[in-house]
Amino acid sequence: MTVGQQPILELQGITKSFGGVEALRGVDFALYPGEIHGLVGENGAGKSTLMKIIAGVHSEFSGRFLIDGKEMHFRSARDAHAAGIAMVHQELSVAPDLTVAENVFLGNQPTNALGLVQWRRMAREAGEQLARFGIDVDPMARLGDLPIGLQQLIEIARVLFSGARIVILDEPTSALSPPEVERLFATLRRLREEGTAIVFISHFIEDILLVSDTVTVFRNGRKVAETASAATSKGALIEAMIGRGGEALEHSYADDLMLPQPSDSKVVLRVDQLSLSRSLQDVSFEARAGEVLGIYGFMGCGQQELSRILFGKLKPDSGTLAVDGTRKTFASTAAARRAGVALVPESRRDMLFHQEPVYKNISISILDRISALLLKPVQERDIAKRQVDQLQIRPPVVGLDLGMLSGGNQQKVALAKWLTYPPKLLVLCEPTRGMDVGAKNDVINIVRDLRTKGLAIIVLSTEPETVLSLADRILVLKRGALVREFRNEPVSKDRLLEAA
Amino acid sequence: MSSETALATGRRARGLAPFLRSQMRNIAPFLTLIFLSAFFAFASPSFATLDNLGNILTQVSVTGIIAVGLTFVILCAEIDLSIASIANVTGIAVAYFTLQESYVNIANIPLPGAVAIILSILLCALLGLVNALGLTVIGIPSFIMTLAMMQIAAGISALLVRGQIAYKVPDMITTLGSGSVSGIPWIVIVAAIMLLGGHLVLTYTRFGRYVYMVGGNREAAEYSGLNVKLILGAVMVISAVCSGIGGMLGVAHFGSAQQNEFDTYLLDSIAAVVVGGTSLFGGRGGIGNTIVGLFVLGVLNNGLDHVNIDSFLKILIRGLILLAALVINVYAQRLREKAAE
Ligand SMILES: Nc1ncnc2c1ncn2[C@@H]1O[C@H](COP(=O)(O)OP(=O)(O)OP(=O)(O)O)[C@@H](O)[C@H]1O
Ligand SMILES: [Mg+2]
Numbered sequence: 001m002t003v004g005q006q007p008i009l010e011l012q013g014i015t016k017s018f019g020g021v022e023a024l025r026g027v028d029f030a031l032y033p034g035e036i037h038g039l040v041g042e043n044g045a046g047k048s049t050l051m052k053i054i055a056g057v058h059s060e061f062s063g064r065f066l067i068d069g070k071e072m073h074f075r076s077a078r079d080a081h082a083a084g085i086a087m088v089h090q091e092l093s094v095a096p097d098l099t100v101a102e103n104v105f106l107g108n109q110p111t112n113a114l115g116l117v118q119w120r121r122m123a124r125e126a127g128e129q130l131a132r133f134g135i136d137v138d139p140m141a142r143l144g145d146l147p148i149g150l151q152q153l154i155e156i157a158r159v160l161f162s163g164a165r166i167v168i169l170d171e172p173t174s175a176l177s178p179p180e181v182e183r184l185f186a187t188l189r190r191l192r193e194e195g196t197a198i199v200f201i202s203h204f205i206e207d208i209l210l211v212s213d214t215v216t217v218f219r220n221g222r223k224v225a226e227t228a229s230a231a232t233s234k235g236a237l238i239e240a241m242i243g244r245g246g247e248a249l250e251h252s253y254a255d256d257l258m259l260p261q262p263s264d265s266k267v268v269l270r271v272d273q274l275s276l277s278r279s280l281q282d283v284s285f286e287a288r289a290g291e292v293l294g295i296y297g298f299m300g301c302g303q304q305e306l307s308r309i310l311f312g313k314l315k316p317d318s319g320t321l322a323v324d325g326t327r328k329t330f331a332s333t334a335a336a337r338r339a340g341v342a343l344v345p346e347s348r349r350d351m352l353f354h355q356e357p358v359y360k361n362i363s364i365s366i367l368d369r370i371s372a373l374l375l376k377p378v379q380e381r382d383i384a385k386r387q388v389d390q391l392q393i394r395p396p397v398v399g400l401d402l403g404m405l406s407g408g409n410q411q412k413v414a415l416a417k418w419l420t421y422p423p424k425l426l427v428l429c430e431p432t433r434g435m436d437v438g439a440k441n442d443v444i445n446i447v448r449d450l451r452t453k454g455l456a457i458i459v460l461s462t463e464p465e466t467v468l469s470l471a472d473r474i475l476v477l478k479r480g481a482l483v484r485e486f487r488n489e490p491v492s493k494d495r496l497l498e499a500a
Numbered sequence: 501m502s503s504e505t506a507l508a509t510g511r512r513a514r515g516l517a518p519f520l521r522s523q524m525r526n527i528a529p530f531l532t533l534i535f536l537s538a539f540f541a542f543a544s545p546s547f548a549t550l551d552n553l554g555n556i557l558t559q560v561s562v563t564g565i566i567a568v569g570l571t572f573v574i575l576c577a578e579i580d581l582s583i584a585s586i587a588n589v590t591g592i593a594v595a596y597f598t599l600q601e602s603y604v605n606i607a608n609i610p611l612p613g614a615v616a617i618i619l620s621i622l623l624c625a626l627l628g629l630v631n632a633l634g635l636t637v638i639g640i641p642s643f644i645m646t647l648a649m650m651q652i653a654a655g656i657s658a659l660l661v662r663g664q665i666a667y668k669v670p671d672m673i674t675t676l677g678s679g680s681v682s683g684i685p686w687i688v689i690v691a692a693i694m695l696l697g698g699h700l701v702l703t704y705t706r707f708g709r710y711v712y713m714v715g716g717n718r719e720a721a722e723y724s725g726l727n728v729k730l731i732l733g734a735v736m737v738i739s740a741v742c743s744g745i746g747g748m749l750g751v752a753h754f755g756s757a758q759q760n761e762f763d764t765y766l767l768d769s770i771a772a773v774v775v776g777g778t779s780l781f782g783g784r785g786g787i788g789n790t791i792v793g794l795f796v797l798g799v800l801n802n803g804l805d806h807v808n809i810d811s812f813l814k815i816l817i818r819g820l821i822l823l824a825a826l827v828i829n830v831y832a833q834r835l836r837e838k839a840a841e
Binding site for chain 2: 311332336342351364367374
């Protein structure tokens with residue numbers, strides 16, 4: 001459809017290295033107006049790096065960079081912005097202490113003749129913009145107080161409506177549930193009609209095939225394929241990504257899946273009548289040793305709050321928790337950990353120390369078990385090394401600062417942290433978010449392995465696939481209440497969506 | 501600590517320029533120190549002598565002792581504004597519990613020296629504990645909490661001495677504060693031991709790691725199941741106790757205990773920590789940085805005396821140097837983030 005047209009953006013022979021490591025090698029990339037261009041590739045393949053070059057974040061690289069056929073060199077994100085390029089980063093980059101309205105207008109707030117911010121106008125317009133995108137939220141609320149999925153939606157909305165000619169979305173759907181994803185896609189199609197060029201990165205191949213016109217596949221810093229979406233298939237893309245047959249790797253979960261006979265092993269966690277102001281109502285369930293309990297629900301259904309209560313980060317208004325039959329009121333996360341509970345939250349930013357090396361990120365949760373008073377760095381590194389190998393974290397250097405890892409690899413570190421001395425109860429929020437198909441498979445295997453070791457595992461997710469691929473029993477949470485339990489019966493993506 | 505690992509990985513994974521950029525926080529204070537020393541050595545013949553080095557060391561000792569605890573606090577991205585007041589009240593307390601000459605008109609309670617010292621340390625620990633509880637249990641920002649404590653400690657000082665001056669402190673404190681052993685002042689030795697101790701705790705113990713982690717990302721520390729409040733509380737108590745020790749030795753060093761005697765030590769201690777390159781945002785820096793900061797401050801103060809500058813101008817110059825250090829501190833953080841992005 002774009003034949004003969006001039007690309008709005010053209011990159012030729014882009015090479016980028018971080019110190020000795022080459023993140024991109026000789027990549028050519030062209031983007032046309034009115035095109036949605038999908039980008040896929042394994043964790044660490046170089047997708048985000050290329051996009052950050054386009055958005056002016058990385059200004060040092062070699063190769064040619066043309067906009068509308070003219071050679072350009074951005075020195076900062078501001079330059080890129082001025083050229084009409086806007087990007088939603090993989091890591092949420094909102095200002096949590098500002099209001100929703102301020103975030104929407106970040107950098108170009110409406111001002112009056114005196115240069116004062118017109119608050120009322122800003123709030124009204126922000127509210128209107130968000131409503132157009134189907135978001136109903138108080139524009140004057142502090143952004144950091146909203147659930148992470150909503151924050152992500154607001155950031156996406158800001159970028160989509162910024163009037164940019166080139167919009168880059170780096171894994172925008174990872175924190176969204178199906179209805180929001182659909183709204184996002186509808187908006188993307190509308191922008192395409194208006195001539196906007198869109199780059200869309202995702203590990204959900206189906207989404208890529210559904211929404212994009214062209215797909216480019218990255219592997220190891222090189223572009224290995226570029227095809228029209230209509231002319232390829234999921235299997236072919238996965239094969240191009242990882243270099244082996246992909247069919248076995250990814251299930252689509254469209255068909256019914258039979259859940260196993262519920263286990264009658266020991267109850268590790270019993271939750272009774274848990275309520276939290278507007279988030280949770282009378283939630284009761286139990287988790288058993290050697291069982292993976294999935295909790296599925298749309299964004300904002302109370303999953304996040306539930307997970308925080310289990311780990312002592314939030315206190316419920318009423319209701320009780322019992323671990324191994326003993327009633328607990330966790331005064332702190334430290335108390336929850338002592339009781340044998342571990343949590344992997346959905347946000348890497350909250351979970352990890354970006355300025356510290358990988359091994360310190362992994363060892364932090366077990367330091368008290370390996371050292372009474374003095375640190376044992378050698379042992380720490382050994383333990384971290386084992387996890388890095390097991391989870392195939394790339395690059396496999398435990399001394400590297402965490403911030404230098406790609407998004408998916410950071411997520412693996414977040415998981416690695418709790419695997420060394422496994423707890424009794426492991427609570428995983430969106431455990432495969434941001435991971436490529438291969439890594440997702442690894443996580444599935446690890447969780448199964450932990451299950452056979454007798455851990456009780458709770459997986460909370462807004463992605464039906466994640467829950468379906470891991471859980472033995474599934475609870476559906478809807479507006480803070482448990483509305484359905486699937487056990488010992490057939491379940492599929494559609495059945496889950498219907499229940500939620 | 502983390503600077504060594506950063507060194508190892510930095511060399512392996514990147515070029516020299518990004519490495520230098522990420523190490524700006526450690527390099528800049530050191531260059532400042534070398535520059536200032538060279539400048540004063542050139543400007544005044546009496547500056548670069550062994551005797552004067554001794555002077556500088558003695559002059560920064562009290563600040564050094566107080567700065568040990570403050571380093572912990574700032575590494576956790578908190579602040580303690582009550583250090584000077586707590587130093588003052590502890591110094592006054594130890595004199596209050598000591599028998600004074602008859603002309604000293606203070607209604608004090610003379611006790612044996614060891615008891616006086618223990619009570620005084622308990623006092624500063626208690627004040628630190630109040631800071632800790634205010635910060636962690638009630639949730640008052642440390643800036644405000646310690647501002648209140650600054651007043652409270654000053655109030656206790658005032659009540660104890662009522663405008664008078666006390667001179668006597670227990671013998672052990674007198675020796676440590678103003679005596680010397682084979683030519684080296686005890687107070688320098690105490691400061692060195694405390695700085696070394698602080699460094700060892702921060703670098704080699706689990707608690708030290710926790711301090712860095714809490715400062716680096718408090719949310720993540722909590723999600724790792726660390727008892728963040730306990731760590732913050734401990735840090736506030738450590739700071740108060742270091743201040744108290746500095747206060748007791750300071751009183752012996754100055755030869756008297758009176759109200760407002762330590763007022764300049766608040767700014768000096770904060771300046772030493774920050775000029776040294778410990779990040780105000782927490783998680784970066786350490787005692788090594790504080791030592792460099794102490795020397796920068798010591799050389800500056802001492803050197804300005806040698807070159808006979810208008811003493812009022814001195815104050816301004818110190819202010820400007822502090823401003824420059826703050827700029828570098830914040831800038832170093834940005835450069836590091838840039839290098840890591
Ligand atoms: N600031 C940095 N310093 C050093 N290395 C980096 C930095 N940023 C990225 N890298 C490296 O560059 C490579 C490509 O990373 P990039 O973030 O582009 O991957 P990605 O394709 O986006 O992966 P993911 O799907 O996990 O997000 C990785 O090996 C990563 O470790
Ligand atoms: Mg990425």
